[in-house]
Amino acid sequence: MNNVSKHLKYTSAINYKTLISVFISIAATWISLEYKLIFDLDLTLISVAVVFPLVFTLGSAFQRRERALEHLGRAKAALAAIKYSFSFSKKINETDKQIIYKDIRNVKTELIRFLYSETLDKQPLIESISKIQGFITKHQDKMSKGIALKVYKLMRDVIMGVENSISIKTHRTPQSIRAYCELFIYVFPFFYAPTLIKNIVYHEIQVVDILNNSTQVVTDRFLFIVYGLNIILSFFLITLFNVQEQIENPFDQDGMDDIILDNYELEY
DSSP, X not given: OOHHHHHHHHHTTOSHHHHHHHHHHHHHHHHHHHTTOOOOOOTHHHIIIIIHHHHHHHHHHHHHHHHHHHHHHHHHHHHHHHHHHHHTOSSSOHHHHHHHHHHHHHHHHHHHHHHHSSSOOOHHHHHHHHHHHHHHHHTGGGSOHHXXXXXXXXXXXXXXXXXXXXXXXXXXXXXXXXXXHHHHHHHTHHHXXXXXXXXXXXXXXXXXXXXXXXXXXXXXXXXHHHHHHHHHHHHHHHHHHHHHHHTTXXXXXXXXXXXXXXXXXXXX
16 A cells, blocks of 8 residues: 555545534534524434434445445456356357457446446447347347357356445435435534533533632633534544445445446457
8 A cells, every 4th residue: 555545545525525524613602602502412413413414324334335346347247147148059160259259348337437427328338238138139149048048147247246236326325315414414513512612611620629729720721622622523424324324325436435337348
């Protein structure tokens, strides 16, 4: 791993949403201190409003990525097996074999191009698959029934792999959950800051009051802890949210964990 990659793995999930979240946490803490907003919030609210939907969507996104790897591997393996099946046919001449080999490679090329692209136009991909079907129909008299049946079964695996990959690209994890999760991440600092002030600043003030009635030093000493904890929590939550959004589409190369589609070029 080069130095660029080492740095990217720590910064790839940082974007403008991170800056917004940090700014909101600072503003929320300042407002709470300025207007003396102090209460003791049950922090299980984080679990219900933020952590649970965040973990749910993050886990779902990673599962979709793993399924995408499985479907791509199945499609590539089936295309390679189809190529070998045609190579065993003695009645098909070498020129026609080179044509079908090219058509088989073109299916994988069009699939990768579709998954990389931002459009949902899959017509070139459908046409590339149809060429294999057309070749089988045209040369069915030169193929044994066993080879023809085997090729049709393998085409089923190709089509399933292609369609499942397309579905992963076009359909995402529930958008409403992700939208509410993002909203709660931005709103939560306004609830968390008063709780921090209550538990850190004013708790220490009461202790010092008992000892020597000196409160100002303790207040100044612990204010930066309140700011720091609120910023750290907001940064942590929004970073996980950004990671989830990056792997939401595992094909767009927006993130270090996206699938490298070039590795799925047909090389056999």
